[in-house]
Amino acid sequence: MCGIVGAIAQRNITPILLEGLRRLEYRGYDSAGVAVMTAARQIQRVRATGKVAELEEALRTDPATGAMGIAHTRWATHGKPAERNAHPHVSDGLAIVHNGIIENHSALRSRLSDMGYMFTSETDTEVVAHLIAAHYRQSGSVLTAFRAALKELHGAYALALVHEDEPDTLYCARMGSPLVIGVGCEEHYLASDPLALLQVTDRFRYLEEGDHAQLTCDGCSIWDARDQIVERPVQQYEHAALSMDKGEYRHYMLKEIFEQPQAIADTLTGTLGDNHVLTAILGPDAESRLADVRHIHIVACGTSFHAGLVARYWIESQVGLPCQVEVASEYRYRTVVVPDNTLLITISQSGETADTLAALRFARNEGYLATLAICNVAGSSLVREADWRLLTHAGPEIGVASTKAFTTQLVALLWLTTALLQVRGKAPEQVARNVSALRSLPGVIGEALTLEPAITRLAERFANKHHALFLGRGPHYPIAMEGALKLKEISYIHAEAYAAGELKHGPLALVDEDMPVVSVAPSDSLLEKLKSNLEEVRARGGQLITFACESIKQDGDQPDTIALPQVDEVISPVLYTIPLQLLSYHVALVKGTDVDKPRNLAKSVTVE
Structure with a gap:
């Protein structure tokens, strides 16, 4: 920048x-x-x-x-x-x-x-x-x-x-x-x-x-x-507010969770017009060549991989382009078929992630139309070596478990989805709707952060737990995956995420009165399907914790449900990330683990 x-x-x-x-x-x-x-x-x-x-x-x-x-x-x-x-x-x-x-x-x-x-x-x-x-x-x-x-x-x-x-x-x-x-x-x-x-x-x-x-x-x-x-x-x-100091917060992770409204606003600065996006910020010749893109490959690791999975839903549903998302450590060691006019997107917080960087270098000779790096560090190797770059502006992220870097990646990917839609000259109303939704995000995230006291109380239920399931559908399935990753990273509770419709294909065998089941339930076209899946959990005595736009009414005992603000469906994956971050943080406090520096993990994985 x-x-x-x-x-x-x-x-x-x-x-x-x-x-x-x-x-x-x-x-x-x-x-x-x-x-x-x-x-x-x-x-x-x-x-x-x-x-x-x-x-x-x-x-x-x-x-x-x-x-x-x-x-x-x-x-x-x-x-x-x-x-x-x-x-x-x-x-x-x-x-x-x-x-x-x-x-x-x-x-x-x-x-x-x-x-x-x-x-x-x-x-x-x-x-x-x-x-x-x-x-x-x-x-x-x-x-x-x-x-x-x-x-x-x-x-x-x-x-x-x-x-x-x-x-x-x-x-x-x-x-x-x-x-x-x-x-x-x-x-x-x-x-x-x-x-x-x-x-x-x-x-x-x-x-x-x-x-x-x-x-x-x-x-x-x-x-x-x-x-x-x-x-x-x-x-x-206010020197402390933007410094490396934790300030009033107990841990960097909590500070960074609460910095997300500003980080999102900073990431969007200079990228939006009145009812359109400013595509030229991607770099030289990107604006004219975006219209030539016919396929998307996204390569990333860990949390960034989850961001890519959410983007696949956006890109395929709105733009109509086939989108393939891969873990970088697998992508670089297999034979890759690259259709004509394919854009490669690499995502990394640090821009030095060894597997993602190696994947970008591997891709140079694979016939891609162009390569694009989405990254939080402007001078990183990934940004320097990609053809185009889209910088997130999360600022320094000290906690090992990524929070604001993830949500700003989602924002960047939704912006990119909108750019791909815009250069094709179709659905201007959807472009304008996306822009409006993006503008609303900092305020919406601020509202979600007020749920912390209620989430703190829920975290007590994990004190003696060793396993948890996370459920989601559609673009919220990757958000459930991210929630499970956060919980296992910093609380050391074994947590897995499933597409809710897959419960009956195996995971339901794990559900009993000792198994917390966390579900992401926005008010979208898949809500009724999800309700049926939650009934299956409830019938087997599972401990349901539900983050929903509105209470899900069921017969008998009500599950623990926390209501989130009603938002445009396209940005709900970003919104529903927030309570899962807060839940993992407060569970880690209950467990007494080292929140900012969980065992065996590093912030930037610069080795294979």
Whole structure:
């Protein structure tokens, strides 16, 4: 993901910009650059491909010093990694940096070319630079030109702008991509992530959707999307909340469970339009080639494998493409038949999982249309080696048992399902419905987390148990598998998951009064079938624990049922993951195990 840093002060800000870029290196990038307003009131731009270290070396050769400037790390979307495509981009005395996707860049490029503007890059960002310059020719006001250009942009963006005619003013705007303003002593800063600025300030104004701002050493003016002046309060950065510290939580795992609303929101940032998804974020040429995909292969391990299984239901039911999901450790050692135009998707939290990485490397010579990595670590081997990448933004996950990494993987996979549907130009109503459902997820997950007290009480029932069954149907069968995995990982209770319809084909023999049976029962087309399966358990004295949209009414004794919010069916697998995570956590507490570091397991499996 791209990173933005900017500063205006009464000292040389180049070291601030470079340190900010270094602090954003975790996002992953392929080039970097700065644009500094010199004492001569001219913009000096220095860019380099590769790491920030290469940019620093370029600055030693061509020093750039000044009291105002902007900087950027770029992950290629429009245009391959090359210095000509690196930010900042310039036009007629101005320079800009940009995160996000400008969807209507082609039409704007054509119009600006007709006006005589020459393009030296393949990026959508250079289009924005020329567009602002064109409006400045007409108005003679940087603020007026900036506003006029913003109103023409469709898509997602965070922008920072400097202009030689206003050498003491820094401009910025956000729509769909994050941007914060740092407040110093007679200094102001901006960044796409507050972490980039913690070396100079811990006070921030958080811009909201559609905001644009004007920064000087002395002050900060912010306007909303209607050009109305607004006040965004200064907030102290809560270091503990986003650090490696557990904070108020007893374990990292619980902290990470409760971080999921924010992690999901961060993963979706900059990926959604009004009623569509922004497909260009996948990387160079992905948007045009997605329409050519005719088959999907998903390869992953453990929890990530379960995410892939859920995605198979989404992809086949909505897009109509055949989807095959395999465990990476098996995939890499068999003869694989790859139909024409098959997309390979690899999923990994760390991006260093040995089997998944080996599977990606194995696949290079198997004739795939393209490879896509879904991963939480931008600079990981998996992300670097795949053709395309879709980053989750779960942040550091310390607990061995994956929680927020899993739900953000599901979010990324639903986004990808929607992209595959969208590029085919069919079912726009389903695309819009998916986008709406994705937007609702952070709030819905927040509601589910309020169920923790009730789940804590249920966990007591596992104190003396050694076995458990988990049941689900449809896309909730993989969620049941994930619930069983979580329970066995951290409580050491033997747990297995079954498609509920398979009970009568063997597992029912295990059910008695000493066997907890956990079921996932959303209100969907399979609910009545599931009720029949639960009756089979109840008739044999099994201890039913049911997570349902509404109470399942049965004759005789009622099972223990916890009701979850009613949501769109497409996102219910994400929602129903939450109570299973909480259940496994609290059962582990009852059992007295090491929740964050369960025996025999490692966070990142980097060996075969």
